[in-house]
Amino acid sequence: MASINLPEQQKKGESDMDAIVKVTNLKKYYGNGEALVKALDGVDLEIERGKFTAIVGTSGSGKSTLLNMLGGLDVPSEGSVRIGNQELARLTAEQATIFRRKQIGFIFQNYNLVPVLTVWENIIFPISLDARKPDRKFIMEIVNLLGLESKLDSFPNQLSGGQQQRVAIARALATKPSIILADEPTGNLDSRTSDGVISLLRVTSEQFHQTIVMITHNPEIAAHADRVVHIEDGRIVADAS
Amino acid sequence: MLANNNLKICHRLMWREFRFHKGCSILLVTALTLVSMLCTFSFAIGFMVRSGLKYSYQIQYGSTSHILYYGLNSVQAASVARHADVKETVRLKVLGLLSDDMLGYRNVKLAVADDGWAAATEAVPVSGRMPEADDEIAMDELTLQSLAIPRKEGAKVQLRWTPVDGGEERVDTFYLCGWWKSPMGYTETCAWVTPNAAGRLCPDAPDYLDLGVTLYRPRNLDRQAQEILREQGADKVPYTTNLAYNRARRQRMNEKAFPFYLMNIAVVVCGILMVYNIVRISTVQNARFYGRVKSLGMSPRQIGRFIVVQAAYLCLPAIPAGWLSGFVLYMVTAPYVLLGTGGEHPAFLFLNPAPFACSALLTWFTAFTACLLPARLVSGSRPAEAMKYTGLSAAIPAEDRSGAKKRRCRVPFMALYGIRRDKKKAVFAAASMCLSMTLLCGFWTQYISTDEEKYMREIAYCDYLIADASTANSLQRYNPASHSVTPELIEEIAGQKAVTAIGTVRTMEIPMYADEAGRAPIVESFEGENEEGVVRKAYMSGSPDWVSGYEKFRTTGEYIGIASGIDGLAESVILSEGEYVEGVYDAERFAAGNYVIAAGASETSFVSTPPIGSSVEIGGRQFKIMAAVSYKGHIITGADSREAAFNVSYYMPVQVFEELFPECGIRNVLVNIDHNSQKEFEEFLSKKIRDTGIAVKMRSDYQWEFGNALFHNYVIPIFVGAVLFLIGILNFANALVTGVLIRKKEMAVYESLGMTQLQLRRLLVGEGLMYGGMMTAFLVPAVSLMTWLWTGWWAVYSASAWCVTWKYSLLPMWIALPVLLVLVMVIPLGCLHMIRKESVTQRLQIVE
Known part of the structure; x- marks a missing residue:
């Protein structure tokens, strides 16, 4: 894999330990009475910058x-989520x-690519929503890193599962976000492809100094x-570094 | 920092969606084209009906100008033309009035040729041209016919006319250079000469002209006309205002057009349901799509723009296609809806951009509402929920939660459960079918209930109404001195084997006077209110001549009485079968010749004649009023004088009438025949009256009018109802298709667990039959009840109730239901065949 020099994610004065x-x-309850489901029942968690x-x-x-909850895709029943200095509950929809x-x-897990957009358009979709100009040099470096150079004009239905997941990773990276949230990224992939995707995430976290939170049911992948x-x-119930 | 500023991405995304889902896009565009077509058609017809009525009022008035001022001088005319409210003016320099008796009721002005006035009054020569030489004249065809002048350029025209300044009648010779066909209703027209000719004919003519004024904003024309004059210091100048802007007439125009506009509500509702049902095929995908893009950062504003662009892409092809097809439909039906446009196609005569604009607006509204609905499903949801949207109710019905019941999972139960899961689909399809079926059954019931015999009895008091030549045109004033209908002709007609009854009507206008006692009941009635609290005379506000005649009667007692001599069939129709307001008709005493029967208004709810038992003097003889009968206007053809717009008719035996008015001719002849000999009798009659100028309204004319009215009132709505019904069927079929296509994976799961093809078919057919059965169980009572209530009310209370024999019928529904039951079996099986082209494993991998 080619290594890339990227602008530091960290701001001046902020340390890795922040x-x-x-x-x-954090609590999230569904339903009530007999049908009450406690999906989250009092979670306290801090995630360090730049860590996987x-x-x-x-x-x-x-x-x-x-x-x-971390991604603001749902609202908690109780508790708070803060990303950087922003309390998510204070934001309107x-x-x-x-x-x-x-x-x-x-x-x-299901990639969630927009089927009518090409690979390139999918990668820059969040940037386009923001009316920002994509940093082409940066994005091409990610594309090269992920081996998608020859697929930029293809549509998602023309790609394999692994290729689609790599497009999803590129899309997540392209916006230079504060944090990347990966929901079972290897859930729909075979073991070999899974290994490749996890390695990419690992590299991403190190080289881009990117904070990544990944959920999985597989302890081997979590390792x-x-x-x-x-x-x-x-x-x-446990927290191991 | 949290600004939201890129909407262009929404356009690109929508364009891709549109191209990628071509099948669905074509279906949606087709549905919207149907909506646009129906809206264009019904708005265009409505506008045409309104405009046609307005045109007919303008014809009666004789001009398209809003106000006509008479006798202004050129300084005043120029000043009026400069008024801020005045948009444009046309001038008429009148030299005099043609005074030939043969012109009868029509006023023909000899005037200086003016292109503007000619255009405003439809008096532009279409054959030949306007006069250029001093001895040339251009005239209308009716006047040429009345004066027996051939329609040929250079034909000699000798005119008797009276100068406008009151000089002696004179005769002058001209040569015809051009002519035109005056609209049939015009009672005034012009004969054009050059300005030089005018100078020669009237060298000392006063500075006197008529001015036609068109305002920027016609509102209260009387008030505006007076204001304009007041500002010129010319309050005494006489004027008239255009009947087409009279409030009562404008109300009538709107009432006539309203039913067509109302149809659009049904069109839009059915259209929204149809488009939404098509969109619903991919509701789950759409909802998850919105969840997906929300999770990637598409803001509500951007999603809103996306929906707007989606509706716009659909409308772009649909609206023009709908305009075109709607216009073609309008063009085909217009001549059957609007008659009497003098050879010009009514579709083009009253073409207006407004129906197209209204249709575009409604089509856009339909598209936007239907596209918005799927987004609304997930608008309140967080992205996490939206991405998992299934469209099916998550709630488990109470009776199923009990673990105690352990049912075997049999196919019929699965079929029932399948239907219960997606209630919304059923509700939408049922609503659409119910609405369209009710409309179709309702209009069908109305069509078959309209009774031709009843219509003929009310409108045509006899099979044939023969009219004197001077009353061939409904606005021609009857000339009592005309003897085109002779006693010999009547004898010949009466001698025909087919004739079962015959009678004659003669009339004479006479100035009369009513004292206080004579006036009182009439004035009390017209000044009083009817059951709805409306002052009775207000209903006549659309007829200024009636209003002026009534006011004269009320203040001075002077009025015009119309003495009518009647016999035979005329006597039975008017008197024996008449509806009496007061008093009793005694045929023997009537025949003695000392009594008259009075008739005022055609209402029976109030008295509009002098009191029963009072005396009236007619032709120097005294008669007692025996009774008051309701006036039957359709017996008499042609018009009476303007002064007789308000009148009281007095019926007397024809022998008495002939003693009083021996020189008076026969105005009308009423004839009844054996209907089996209709064809032969009409051939005989047509031959007899050819080239005599006599007009006849035949039974076949009434039948044609009835057919035309039926078409106008019901066939068009039936057509619209049929298209809406088709939309309802499409909705229903679409719901069936959706029900299978969105469950591809579910079907694959059943197959993977061992459900055979036969069992799958039974499942889907079972679902279909249950669905069809439930639909039928809902539709039959709902449509029956709604149709019964609607048409029942219509048969008794509507304006058409007088010619209705209620024949409640649900025939369209009985034809449609078997079709629906076939569809519920065929469509699911067809869809199953389609989806089974993909393997089980392929379908299991689908992310639904």
Whole structure:
């Protein structure tokens, strides 16, 4: 893999140990009465800037719900989520959307590419929404790193699962977000491709000094991360660096 | 920092969506084209009906100008023309009035040729030209016919006319240089000469002209006309205002057009349902798409723009296609809706951009609303929820939550569960079908309930109404001295085997006087209010001549009475079968010749004649009023004088009438025949009256008018109802297709678990039949009840109730239901065949 020189993500005066994400007493309940489901039941978590953090848990443990809360894709029943200096609960729906496209990069299990846009257009889609000019040099470096040079004019339905996931990774990186949230990025991939994707995330985290939070149910995949947080029944039960 | 500023990406995204989903896009564009077509058609017809009525009022008035001032001098005319409210003016320099008796009721002015006035009054020569030489004249065809002048350039025209300054009648010779066809209703027209000719004919003519004024904003014409004059210091100048802007007439115009505009509500509702149902095929994908783009940072404003652009892309091809097809439909039906446009196609005569603009607006509204609905499904959801949207109710019905019941999972139960899951689909399809079926059944019921025999009995008091030549045109004033209908002709007609009854009507206008006692009941009635609280005389506000005649009667007691001598069939129709307001008709005493029967208004709810038992003097003889009968206007053809617009008719035996007015001719002859001999009798009658100038309204004319009215009132709505019904069927079929296509993966799961093809078919057919059965169970009572209530009300209370024999019918529904039941079986099976082209594993991998 080619190495890339990138602008530092870190701001002056901020250290590596600063928490980029701070979660306090986060709760998310669905339904009521007998049908009450406690997806998150009081989660406290801090994620350091520039680190690759994996959140592991079995199916139904609340890890996807936690990720959705971190990304502002859902609202908590109680508690708070702060990204950088921004308390997400204080934002209106429109502000949250705009904050998300500027500050947060998503990598979904199902890729969630826009089927009618080409690979290149998918990569720069959040930037286009923001009316910003894409940093072509930077994006091409990511494209080269991810091996997508020959696929830029293709449509998602012309790509394999692994290629689609790499496009999703490129899209997440292209906006130079504060944090990348990856929801089971290897869930739909074979083991070989999975290894490749995880390696890319690892490299990304190191070389771009990118904060990445990944959720997975696979401890082996989680082992690639700097820190592994275990969640069960909506609570953090272990936290290993 | 949190600004939201790029909307261009939305346009690109929408364009790609449009191209990528061509099939769905074509379907949507087709649906919107239908909406645009129907809206264009019904608005255009409505506008045409309104404009046609306005045109007919303008014809009656004789000009398109808003106000006509008479007798202004040129300084005053120039000053009026400069008034801030005045848009344009046309001038008429009148030299005099043609005074030939043969012109009858029509006023023909000898005037200096003026292109502007000619255009405003439809008096521009279409054959030949306006006069250029001093001895040339251009005239209208009716005047040429009345004066027996051939329509040939250079034909000699000898005119008797009276100068406008009151000089002696004179005769002058001209040569015809041009002519035109005056609209049939015009009672005034001009004969054009050059300015030099005018100078020669009237060297000392006063500075006197008529001025036609068109305002920028015609509102209250009387007030505006007076204001303009007041500002010129010319309050005494006589004027008239255009009937087409009279409030009562404008109301009538709007009432006539309203039903066509109303149809558009049904069109838009059905259109929204149809487009939405098409969009619903991919509702889950659409909702998840919105969730996806929200998660990537597309703001609500950008999503809003996306929807607007989506609607715009659909409307861009649909609106012009709808305009074109709607216009073609309008062009084909217009001649059957609007008659009497003098050979010009009514579709082009009243073409207006407004219907197209209204249609575009409604089509846009339909498209936008239907495109908005899927986004609204997830508008309140967070992106995480939206990305998982399934469109199916997550709530488990209470009875299914109980674990105690352990049912076997059989195909019929699965079919029922499948339907219960997607109630919205069923509701939308049912609503659309119910609306369109009710409209179609309602209009069909109205069509078959309109009774031709009843119509003929009310409109045509007899099979044939023969009219004197001076009353061939409805606005021609009857000339009592005309004897075109002779006693010999009547004898010949009466002698025909087919004739079962015959009678005659003679009339004479006479100035009469009513004292206080005579006036009182009439004035009380017209000044009083009817059941709706409206002053009765207000209904006549659209007829200024009636108003002026009534005021004269009310203040001075002077009025015009119309003495009518009647016999035979005329007597039975008017008197024996008449509706009496007061008093009783005694045929024997009537025949004795000392009594008359009075008739005022055609209402029976109030008295509009002098009191029963009072005396009136007619032709120097005294008669007692025996009774008051409701006036039957359709018996008499042609017009009476303007002064007789307000009148009271007095019926007397024809022998008495002939004693009083021996020189008076026969105005009308009423004839009834054996209908089996209609064809032969009409051939005989047509031959007899050829080239005599006598006019006849035949039974076949009434039948044609009935057919035309039926077409106008019901066939067009039936057509619109049929198209809406087709839209309803498409909605229904679409709902069936959606129900299978969005469950590709579900079907694959069933197959992977061992469900055979036969079982799958049974499942879908079972679902279809249950769906069809539930639809039928809903539609039959709902449509029956709504149609029964609507047409029941219509048969009793509507303006058409007088010619209706209510025949409640649901025939369109009984034809449609078997079609629906076939569709519910065929469509799901067809869709299953389509989706099974993909393998089970391929379908299992689909992210629904």
